Amino acid sequence: MSTIGKALTLLDAISRLEKEAGLSDIARHCGLDKATARRFLVELEKHGFVEQDAETRRYRLGGAPVRLARIREARFPYLSVATPFARELASLAGETVHLSEYAAGRLSTVHVEDSQRAHRVIVDVGSILPFHATASGLGFLAFCPPKDIDAALSAPLKAFTDQTLTDPAALRQTLGETLRRGYSICHHGLESGVVSVAAPIRAPGSTPVGAIAIAAPATRADKETVEKMGRAAMAAARRISERLFGLEQLAADPLARRAG
């Protein structure tokens, strides 16, 4: 792997840590030599991607990504367009709603609207959503071209719970149903006791850019409720997609179109 790749992998690892970490910790966590990890950290710090606490000497995520994210958002306003719909959906469903975006081959959570209920599902911003074990992942993948599906299903599929689907054939069938239905359903895929539904956000005839999902405790997710939530998620996804990729916007600002 190139040096750049290693450094960005280290940055990713830092972003995944619960809290700030020390040099040795980070090096171990990334399988890098301490000296190498240090050089990477120093370099990343120079550019504001990580910060070192002056007292504890521990490292944490820096402020540079904030600037980049604001620029990105100014050109492709995914969050600012989708967030209001997510909020509306959360209040309609009374359950936690999260938005994900596809980048670097993974679907990651970029926004969460918490349910107002005491008993609710918690989703962390920044968490990675496995394609095979989440409604977001399935809803995204189902609308991807076959080669992407093959790639995703040929990777090792971890069973997060004893009900996680890991058989590629079964998953393909699930994806087929999702495609026909327009939204995905995932029972206990990533965590036991959680049922979620999701629909892809996408330009017509193009690879999705992300997904919007509702996650509810299984005790509140009877068949009828799941269907209702699924249809609502699908409607929200369609409205977001129209806002992002609608003809006017597309003509006015070609930047709004994504690769793929």
Next chain:
Amino acid sequence: MSTIGKALTLLDAISRLEKEAGLSDIARHCGLDKATARRFLVELEKHGFVEQDAETRRYRLGGAPVRLARIREARFPYLSVATPFARELASLAGETVHLSEYAAGRLSTVHVEDSQRAHRVIVDVGSILPFHATASGLGFLAFCPPKDIDAALSAPLKAFTDQTLTDPAALRQTLGETLRRGYSICHHGLESGVVSVAAPIRAPGSTPVGAIAIAAPATRADKETVEKMGRAAMAAARRISERLFGLEQLAADPLARRAG
């Protein structure tokens, strides 16, 4: 410079471009060989920091920073805390307000609240604010330790307008006045016809993390109005600082403390 540094510099250059750019353009812009630029772009793309448009083959900023920024914001909620105050300040002053954050040795704009007036100052999200030629820069620098001031003033100081202060001695005096006054004033520093005021956002006794500024057309900025705006900016900065670095928060979440 290390490979990582060069790659991050390239990323920075892309973020600075008005719109997506081709390979040769980018290479020229960064003084890199085309082959090198390409390898960097491919590597950055693998990690989602840039995207290549499938049709035009041009490159643009990717979605990965959005995830990192959301994580950063979840741990150090600079934007979500400061934005409401910025909005309030913008409506109070009736002028454009912008928030900046210090990262990678530079002060960059991370949020803008536009004035509602037709004749107003436009500030771009993501733009870099020179220390010597903006109210934000001066307001930030004035509250930094002497070594940071020395470093900032020993760099070449570009005259953006014929009224930009570029003499280190004169700037030191301005910084002294700013420190005593509590907010900075900048007349026509970056652009002619613009007057701005700013105050630093900071933990008590520590290096600032950013600044909040009001920018107004000079025609609306008589002495009295400038004073009023300056005091308002200072008050907003203080309230933001208290929210970010207040004792409770500090005790509850040491992550909220910044390096420096």
Next chain:
DNA sequence: GTCTTTCGGTTCAATATATGAACCTTAGCT
């Protein structure tokens, strides 16, 4: 239509850069 230029992208020998075992110093623990 043909010629020319420029584009995105690739190759491979030359070379600059990254690497990591061993090291130092400090801080906390037994």
Next chain:
DNA sequence: AGCTAAGGTTCATATATTGAACCGAAAGAC
């Protein structure tokens, strides 16, 4: 005191980076 593990540094070695020259495609020029 003595031990362990922390953050950080060094420098000969090994490896990844570099860029001139190259290719095919496409956009202009004439």
